[in-house]
Amino acid sequence: MTILAIGAAGIAAVLLAVWLKGVRAEYAVYLVMAAEILFMLSAAGRLEVILDAMERMRGYIRVDSAYLGTLLKMIGITYVAEFASGICRDAGYGALGNQIQILGKLSVLGVSMPVFLALFETLERFMK
Template identity: 30%
Template sequence: MEIIQIVGLGLITTVLVLIIKEQKPMFAFLLTAFTGIAIFLFLIGKISTIIGVLEELANKADINMIFLKTILKIIGIAYIAEFGAQIIRDAGQESVASKIELAGKILIMVMAIPIVSVIIETVVKLLPA
């Protein structure tokens, strides 16, 4: 039940941040950021397991690994952009957080171009001439 550990850590951090925030706001932010990073590091093992299963399924389905790797990179960009934006929001910098989210969306579009191109080419080939 890892979720209980994660939620417990989150609750403890929240109480500590509420106590520290009035006296030392910088320490409160650092505690919040550290907790987020600790949770992310805790989940890296789970993420690698998921990636392994997806690679195995892609091999069985004879899917080009370039597509799977691109999709995994897109998912990674989305998660990292969201994580970074939330930490920046915790520091009270909404405008910077919005820029991080915009950058993530643009990078996702750039990464998706090869996949979209293949889909369009496939659809065009299926259409009667």
């Protein structure tokens, strides 16, 4: 799906959900969740492009594969946290969505710590 198709489908889902909210509010929530899952699956299909690009980056410069794996984990954590947070907000549980976002940010920070430590070790070697 192109971004135009996704945008149009998203607008159609929202308009239909607004109409359904007046008729059966719970169906509106289900419709929005189904649209979000469809969009998540569409975005997951583009994961192959990201993996190919990361593999090409490894060919251009010598990068430890652990760093690229860490980058991929950070992208995955961010994506899942945003997706879950959005569903919680759409269902009317904004506080829970905020907690999921905070946990996602802390998880990204935790996963990225080895990269920061390696950066500081490299800087320390150059300073001596």
